[in-house]
Amino acid sequence: MTEHKPLLEITGLSVGYPSAPRPAVEHLSLRVEPGQVAALVGQSGSGKSTTATAVLRQLPPEARITAGAIRLDGLDLTQLSETRMCGVRGKHVALVPQDPGSSLNPVKRVGEQVAEVLRRHCRADRRSAARQAVELLDRMGLDDPGRRARQYPHELSGGMRQRVLIAQAVATQPRLILADEPTSALDATAQKAILDLLDTIVRTSGAGLLLITHDLAVAAERSDTVYVLHAGRVVESGATDDVFAEPRHAHTRELLASVPDPQAPVRAPAPGSGAPLLTVTGLSKQYRTGWRTPGPPAVDAVDLVAGRGQTTAVVGESGSGKTTLARMVLRLTEATAGEIDFAGLDVRAVRGRELRAFRRRAQIVYQNPYSSLDPRFTVGQIVYEPFRALPARQRPDPTEVVPDLLTRVGLEHALVTRRPRQLSGGQRQRVAIARAIATQPDLLVLDEAVSALDVSVQAQVLRLLRQLQDELGLTYLFISHDIAVVRQMAHHVLVMRAGRVVEAGPAAQLLDTPRHPYTRALLDAVPRGRRRGTATTEDRRTPAR
Structure with a gap:
């Protein structure tokens, strides 16, 4: 042979x-x-x-x-x-890059961007390229491909944008x-x-x-x-x-x-400690699509309770409203309706000094530490940054608090003079966590805080977060699309779809015996290793065009 x-x-x-x-x-x-x-x-x-x-x-x-x-x-x-x-x-040779947000031209319709590949490499005329672009978007599984072709990247979800990038990649049959x-x-x-x-x-x-x-x-x-x-x-x-x-x-x-094992036992329930720290009732957010036209609700009448020292996870597809919900809880986005009670404080009503005091007690760690850390600042300046919002007489000595915070998140003090570009992804996320806990908050919102990390660094950061929760009694609002990670972190889980909570309950109950079909679909979609019964190598080795 x-x-x-x-x-x-x-x-x-x-x-x-x-x-x-x-x-x-x-x-x-x-x-x-x-x-x-x-x-x-x-x-x-x-x-x-x-x-x-x-x-x-x-x-x-x-x-x-x-x-x-x-x-x-x-x-x-x-x-x-x-x-x-x-x-x-x-x-x-074609490339499907990682980030469709930065790989697609934000001021060009997606159909034009696919057609451009056909005109450049296949010498297609403008009309033929436009028609083929729509056909490619249809092959990629986009609904109503003609309408999608006329839209701009920001009008599509993350999964849709990734399909556009794949359409560009396969347009020339590489x-x-x-x-x-x-x-x-x-x-x-x-x-x-x-x-x-x-x-x-x-x-x-x-x-x-x-x-x-x-x-x-x-x-x-x-x-x-x-x-x-x-x-x-x-x-x-x-x-x-x-x-x-x-x-x-x-x-x-x-x-x-x-x-992370998608079938591992969930975290043992944390002991209760009196009244919940955070109670959200009927929280909604509706954006306008025109001058007076209200669009569909981004978040629709969500209820949520976060116990002190516990982790409440919010899971769902991209565009389900998870991040919008978290931003409303922190008052980074104003809610259209509903109530937010934080240890007896009406969060939607506070202003001025009370709002600043609340924000010292509720901090956030974002998905991408590289974009959330000031590239001009050193690690020491970043970690000390939250204290600069305090009156001068209340600011602690940076030579005392910065080394303590770096030690708490497992970073060497030698890194204090480095800038974000000189750190690894895991180190940058630890710096972001150190900054978030600097003011001794009660609530930490973790918005996809480990999704951009490789598995070994992710495991280290998750261990750190569990350790900090045990030591400091932190309450976590854990936003994630990774069910396997949620199993390691959550005590309670909310499942969101199209802005609404479709299922909620203790993590063990919800993740092991889900009731809602959408929750079951999320769990079934988690990669679990080699799928038996798929095509063999020989079956897949079909002739190339």
Whole structure:
């Protein structure tokens, strides 16, 4: 039997930066076969995205490929001129990036953006490209594709925007698709839909897919082969089932041990301590779509009770109203109707000094610490920032409180003079947590606070949050689309859909025996490892066009 040629073959690839003490990628080798999915997994900073940008020859100007070859159908891309690479990118190799919010032009209709790919690479005329763009959006599963084509990116949900990016990627029927964390910011149902779509494209077109992800459950469920990257090197590779069933390398075992178990027992109920800290009754928010036209409610008559020292999780799809609810609780967004009682304080009625006092008692940790930390400030300045709102005579000595706060969140004092860009993702999130607890709040709102972190760092931050809750008696309002993480953190759960609470109750009861069909759909969409009964590697290796 004649051995077939791989679609993508990387051999001995090294990528370096002049200012870095070691290569970002070192002696990396991997293969992607036609009609197959190869997963590249590893922690943040392990070199996954550098590998993808090297394949596309779109590394930053200061980066250099110092060794190795990148062959696409036998053609070494490292030896091509930039002019020839422009003919390869988009047409033969396509990228599905992580963040559709920053990858789509906000002032261009999405149909025009898909049509532009067809005009540039397939020489389609304007009318034909517009028609094909609508057809592609229809193939991607967007409802009413003609109307969606006329909309702007901000008018679409996160899952819809990701489908637009996939439409752009597959418009030219590329031989190779690079998907760089394509579902990390999506809820479980949207994630499943996007991964099903990519799987169908690979299976029916014969294209190869390099899936770059820090989500090992996704890699286990969706890939044929897996490459585990650590500090720029592939430390383990092979058939996905074999690698994850019997990992040989210590780093692979460490990653697998950090993966949240979607079927693990939920947290034991915390002991009650009198009246609840937060009681929300009939809270609603309605935006206007025109000068006088009210739109559908973003949040509709939500009730919520958060006990002192406990975690109340709010879960649901993107656009379900989770973040809007959290912002109303903190008075960052004004509610249209309803009541917010915080330890006897009418939050909607307070103004001035009372509002400032409330905000010292209720803090938030955002999803992306890089965008929520001032890039000009040092770590010490960021952590001390909340105290600057106090009168000068009430401000504590920064040389005393900053080291204590950094120690509490597990950071070395040596980091005090660094800026956010000099920290890892996990370190940045710890700085954000240190800033949030600086004023000794009673309530901490965690808005997707671990969803952007790789599994090992995520596990560390979750342990830190549980430890701080036990030590400080913090109450958490935990906003998340990750059911497996919610099982580790929550005592009580609310499930939101289209602005309304469809089910609520103790975490053990709701997550183990859900009553509402929507809750069951969310739980069923959680990746659980290799799906038996899917197409085999041989079945999926269909001829390419």
